[in-house]
Amino acid sequence: MKQPLIAPIVEAVRSGKTTAVAQVTEAIARAEKAKDFNAIISMTTDRALERARMIDERVARGETTGRLLGVPFIAKDNFLTFGGETTAASTMLKGFMAPYQSTAIERLEAEGAICIGKANLDAFAHGGSTENSDFGPTLNPHDKSRVPGGSSGGSAASVALSIVPFALGTDTGGSIRLPASYCGVVGFKPTYGRVSRFGVVAMASSTDTIGPLATTVADAALVLECMAGLDARDSTSLPKPLETVAITNAPKALRIGVIKECMGEGIDPMTRQVVEAKIADFKAAGHSVETVSIPSTELALAVYYVVVPAEISSNLARFDGIRFGYSAKDAESLQETYEKSRSAGFNTENKRRIMIGNYVLSSGYYDAYYKRAQTVRTIIMKEYTAAFAKYDVLLSPVAPTAAFALGAKADPLAMYMVDVMTVGPSLAGLPAISVPLEVGKELPVGLQIIGAAGHDALVLQVAAHAEAA
């Protein structure tokens, strides 16, 4: 069984057995060694070492508080951070120096954590493989010919490569869970609103969430606890505090629902086999396991690819070559500044999503696409609500298959289909986690555990149990 990594580091820094500087220096060396995987866009070495020295001085003075004291981490490059550029892996933001930091980063720093670098992603988090990065794709740590999943592919790979004990990701339709599944790490997408998104490059505001990727559930839970909570700077952040549970305690007898639509045709036999083996473990441990239907599972993907592009088109309208970001030097008029800057700064997938979004929002199509999608969204949410009246948690694979080969999904719709099992919980705002399953020498496969809105703690507890069993 995997042991938590963070608590022992904090303990060692606190007691003087190691120093924050040593932790950071070693993590930077590991990052350098793993350079071939292209998991990291830029390092924040100078600021990281400066913060580490400051922490070591504090410890020497006897100030040893901080739940993440001296722990190095990597943030997806769509988190605004000091110490280097924040690019969202896009040409549009190359050279951008954040004038302030994300709330999530500030809260982790307040607990003594140290950001050593910025992880690769699909530009503006548009993608499921990290191949849409303007800085080149990240390679899967288990097989360099395969994708790490996306869009938080660099974050998942950084944890899988043991560069850092945890990394931050964002999840709009599966962008934490999918790479966690493909890279064999834990990835948690909390309830919508659980973690403030202030200072994170916006993608689709009605489903964007922030969460941790880590080696164990206990590590992910600790990081979440440090970040969660109301923030006056994000009016969608939830006022109700995160419940905390001793996740090491076995959960009470659970009522578990296995989503029928996620176990049918199109599931790779290997994925089905390892998920079914875990379900059998739950039964053997005395939990009640039944099959439950979420009939709109496949419709959720159609809803997602209306709602999310619509919100993207709105959120990315701010990139106009005027205040920050790429600006075309050869423009002759204001309108040309807008069009030339956006055409050169955004990549093919960014443009595709912006245009689909503007299409479904445009006059004459709004009712048929956007409003209809938001109405079907209500139906999907009702199906989950009905399921959670009968079950404590729902289970499914995270994705129909393990990691696919680089370049295998050149068709945009084929790439979108990868999200079919993760977008439903995103549209409904539910907490969901990817936990690595026992696969022997095969490629990693993640089990998705979904909870009712607000029940983050239960999802983590069940995940810790799944990890241990």
Add this chain to the structure above:
Amino acid sequence: MAKISIEDVKKVAKLSGLTLSDAECETYREQFAEILAYIDRLAGVDTNGVEPTYQVTGLVNVMRDDTVIDYGVDQKALLSNAPDALAAQLKVKRVLG
């Protein structure tokens, strides 16, 4: 099945503040037709009496005190990311012809 013409693509590109080559227009036309055909399955769903959901928090009219919050961000840091600035102001191309 959604029919998308080159003109539709050009119109939506204009709305999006994007300029596309003819080859790009054709590629996007094919891809949009495929994506919209997939999305068209929503048309078959019975949505009678169902209200749309635009956000999931259940929060309504989130208010705060009408006081200044110091974000600790100075003008210089903000302007340092601007492509062109002069005398603490953003400089843009001519707006009126």
